[in-house]
Amino acid sequence: MAAVRKNRIISNGYIFYTLKMAFITIKRRLFFICGVFLWLSCGLGRAQVLPSGVYRITGKPSIFYRLQAAAGKPVLVFVHGSPGDGNDFSKYLSDSLLAHHYEIATVDRPGFGQTGGPSMPSLAAQAAAVAAVLQRFAGRPICIVGHSYGGPLAVQLALDYPALVHGLVLLAPALDPELEKQEWQRPLIKSRFGRWLLPMAIQNSNAELMTLQADLFVQRARLKALHVPVVHIHGSWDMFVDADNLLYTKKHFTNLPYFKQLKLQHVNHFIPWTQFKLVRTELLKFGPHFAQGS
Numbered sequence: 001m002a003a004v005r006k007n008r009i010i011s012n013g014y015i016f017y018t019l020k021m022a023f024i025t026i027k028r029r030l031f032f033i034c035g036v037f038l039w040l041s042c043g044l045g046r047a048q049v050l051p052s053g054v055y056r057i058t059g060k061p062s063i064f065y066r067l068q069a070a071a072g073k074p075v076l077v078f079v080h081g082s083p084g085d086g087n088d089f090s091k092y093l094s095d096s097l098l099a100h101h102y103e104i105a106t107v108d109r110p111g112f113g114q115t116g117g118p119s120m121p122s123l124a125a126q127a128a129a130v131a132a133v134l135q136r137f138a139g140r141p142i143c144i145v146g147h148s149y150g151g152p153l154a155v156q157l158a159l160d161y162p163a164l165v166h167g168l169v170l171l172a173p174a175l176d177p178e179l180e181k182q183e184w185q186r187p188l189i190k191s192r193f194g195r196w197l198l199p200m201a202i203q204n205s206n207a208e209l210m211t212l213q214a215d216l217f218v219q220r221a222r223l224k225a226l227h228v229p230v231v232h233i234h235g236s237w238d239m240f241v242d243a244d245n246l247l248y249t250k251k252h253f254t255n256l257p258y259f260k261q262l263k264l265q266h267v268n269h270f271i272p273w274t275q276f277k278l279v280r281t282e283l284l285k286f287g288p289h290f291a292q293g294s
Contacts, residue, residue, distance in 0.1 A: 054114060057132045063107065064114035065133050068093050070103040074141040074291045076283065078106040079130065081148025083205040085113025088147070091276055098280060101287060103140075107133055109153075111204035119207035123215040126208075127156040134164040141291045143167035145283070147272050148174060148241060149208065152216060158228050159219070167290025168230045169283060171271045174241045176248035177216035186210050220252065229258035229289040231282055233275075235267030258289045 057063045066086050076098070078089040086106035093104050108115040110129050120126055130153065134142055144165055146154030151173020158165040174180060188194050189206040230253055234243045246261055253259055262282070264275065272279060 057136070059129070059132055061110050061115060061117045061120075061129060063110070063129055063132055065105050065107045066090075066093055068099050068104040070099060072140070073101065073103045074143065074287060075137045076102045076104045077130075077134065077137075077142060077144050078104070079144060079146045079150035079153055080107070080109060080112070081150050082208055083112055083201040084147075084150075085109075085115075087113065089145075089272060091273070092145075092280070092283075095280060098283065101284060103137070105133060105137075109150075111208070112201060119204035121208040121211040123153055123156040123212075123219065124160065126153050127160050130157060131161045131164060134161065138164060141166045143169060143283075143286065143290050145169045145171065146173060147171040148269065149212070151175060152212070152219060155223075155226065156215075156219060158226055159222050162227070165228060167228050167286060169279075169286060170230065170232045170249075171279065172234050172238055172241050172269050173232065173245060173249075174212065175216065175219075176242070176245050177213050177220060179242045179244060179248075180213040180216060182210070182213070223252045224255055226253060227255055227257065229286070230256055231260045231262070231286055233262045233264065233271060233279070233282065235264045235269060235271055235275075237266055238269045240269040 054064055054066050057065070064086070076092070078086065078092060080086060080088045086108045089106040092098060093106055098104060107130055109126060110117055110120040120129065134157070142165055144154035144157055144167070146152075146168070148171070151170040152175050154165075154168050154170060154173070155175065158168055186206055186209070189198060189203065190210070194206075195203060230249070232246060232249045232253075234241075234246050236243050243263060246263055249259075250261065262278075264271070264278070267275060
């Protein structure tokens with residue numbers, strides 16, 4: 001009996017040790033994954049010192065944005081993905097060639113960057129918040145450059161505020177609701193354990209991605225009302241947002257004065273940083289298509 005009891009103690013101790021090590025391993029891997037994801041989403045292409053100031057528009061919420069001022073010129077407004085912030089586009093903000101042709105602003109969406117605050121998991125609510133920045137440039141041609149989640153938000157802005165949006169450049173946009181599946185990790189991130197483990201930017205991102213599919217179904221019913229020129233650029237190796245979104249825009253973007261698609265072979269989701277020169281070229285070529293729209 002003593003031997004059996006001893007074996008049980010050893011067995012129970014081994015099980016406890018195994019579970020403990022498994023928990024430590026999972027925690028380390030989650031931290032690693034989140035770190036890599038944040039670095040890729042927020043850090044690539046970020047300049048050490050921004051060339052222009054950070055501005056605030058007071059409201060609920062108050063929105064922060066960065067600006068490369070060029071009074072009187074057409075305006076490019078960059079909208080980041082999820083997570084991210086306006087610093088993601090600092091290379092565009094500081095580019096002298098773009099600055100020669102455009103005034104450039106980059107926005108920190110609600111829940112991210114200096115805007116911060118709680119999540120705002122609604123395309124319509126996000127659009128209302130970002131529209132406060134667009135109002136600063138009212139009366140001039142405005143092009144929204146949206147990456148990833150910023151793509152459907154750019155479309156929402158064009159639908160909800162047509163007087164303020166005159167063109168869209170969509171970089172790897174998540175637009176097709178049929179392709180937005182609820183991933184297994186979403187409930188885990190939302191759980192008490194996830195809230196304890198993960199930074200607020202990941203939690204805010206998770207909240208808005210969990211509601212994105214429903215928003216996209218609503219948006220799809222309105223796409224016939226989209227009447228601005230659009231450029232859609234997507235990478236064939238995009239593991240976050242399926243390149244079949246190109247098929248979606250080809251099918252549903254039917255009432256546009258100008259529409260161009262680029263499918264980049266062997267290119268991943270991070271087009272704003274890995275394809276800077278190509279994106280800059282397309283932005284310069286796109287000017288005549290939206291600059292007469294105000």
